[in-house]
Amino acid sequence: MFESLSERLGGVFDRLTKQGALSADDVKTALREVRTALLEADVSLPVARQFVKSVEGKATGASVTKSVTPGQQVVKIVHDELIAMLSGDGPADALKIDNPPAPILMVGLQGSGKTTTTAKLAKRLKDREGKRVLMASLDTNRPAAMEQLAILGTQIGVDTLPIIKGETAVQIAKRAKQQAMLGGYDVYMLDTAGRLHIDEVLMDEVQAVRDVANPRETLLVVDGLTGQDAVNVATEFDEKVGVSGVVLTRMDGDGRGGAALSMRAVTGKPIRFVGLGEKMDALETFEAERVAGRILG
Ligand code: GDP
Numbered sequence: 001m002f003e004s005l006s007e008r009l010g011g012v013f014d015r016l017t018k019q020g021a022l023s024a025d026d027v028k029t030a031l032r033e034v035r036t037a038l039l040e041a042d043v044s045l046p047v048a049r050q051f052v053k054s055v056e057g058k059a060t061g062a063s064v065t066k067s068v069t070p071g072q073q074v075v076k077i078v079h080d081e082l083i084a085m086l087s088g089d090g091p092a093d094a095l096k097i098d099n100p101p102a103p104i105l106m107v108g109l110q111g112s113g114k115t116t117t118t119a120k121l122a123k124r125l126k127d128r129e130g131k132r133v134l135m136a137s138l139d140t141n142r143p144a145a146m147e148q149l150a151i152l153g154t155q156i157g158v159d160t161l162p163i164i165k166g167e168t169a170v171q172i173a174k175r176a177k178q179q180a181m182l183g184g185y186d187v188y189m190l191d192t193a194g195r196l197h198i199d200e201v202l203m204d205e206v207q208a209v210r211d212v213a214n215p216r217e218t219l220l221v222v223d224g225l226t227g228q229d230a231v232n233v234a235t236e237f238d239e240k241v242g243v244s245g246v247v248l249t250r251m252d253g254d255g256r257g258g259a260a261l262s263m264r265a266v267t268g269k270p271i272r273f274v275g276l277g278e279k280m281d282a283l284e285t286f287e288a289e290r291v292a293g294r295i296l297g
Helices: 003-018 024-040 045-059 070-087 114-129 143-156 169-182 200-213 228-241 258-267 288-295
Strands: 102-108 133-137 187-191 217-223 245-249 271-275 283-285
Touching: 003 024, 003 070, 003 288, 024 045, 024 070, 045 070, 045 258, 070 258, 070 288, 102 114, 102 169, 102 200, 102 228, 114 133, 114 143, 114 187, 114 217, 114 245, 114 271, 114 283, 133 143, 133 169, 169 187, 169 200, 200 228, 217 228, 228 258, 245 258, 258 271
Parallel strands: 102 187, 102 217, 133 187, 217 245, 245 271
Antiparallel strands: 271 283
């Protein structure tokens, strides 16, 4: 993630910090290169523009250009603005899963990595927080997807709701809730059906499930490799079902990372986790400061 952006920015800032004095024009030139680097990383144009504008506002003042180490000051401003862009109003808080059993609704398009992420997150909650988790697949159209979740559950030692053929997604959600209450689970995760594209049927079903489950968290899983599309999908899902956080998958295969950079600024929704591989442990929290540090090396 972010390797190419990191390299590009590294070059720009090397030149900047080597210069002794900096004029407002030097800063402008450098920021133009920063903008190009962001766009090449697939950051959306309005976000890249806004970013450069706010850095420029802070970096061309006399206190920076006349300081002893102007280049380093500019780098520091970029660093702070990156954190602001990634974290919006504040840090992405921990999942709200007090008051057991807490429902977590997993939504997203088919193939985004939703089922894998459901299992990864269940494992994480079990291993790191000692939570008792129940997972349920609501994908009534794809028996294979239900089987997949059951297999993953066995693999990671997390219970799944037994499959009963012929139930609707809403019926499964109700049964999961009941089972979670009776079984003393801390969390129950509802892995909703995905479709290849956003359509009415999909959204109606997710809304109906949401209404019966009243989820504490609604996590949208999107394929990070799809760049700007991932951000658009997030905007649509948020409008239709309301999303509390985003999980970006396949970030192990994305050297550009633009989806991660634009997500918060465009949708206002925090990235909670990133998927970094197919293995059950390949899920990391997304912390703006660490990410900014990684980008700026
Ligand atoms: P779903 O249709 O949204 O439930 O998608 P799946 O969970 O079945 O995932 C589709 C494919 O993507 C599977 O082969 C997963 O192993 C793979 N996958 C999921 N997350 C990641 C990730 O973070 N990195 C990589 N490299 N592959 C992933």
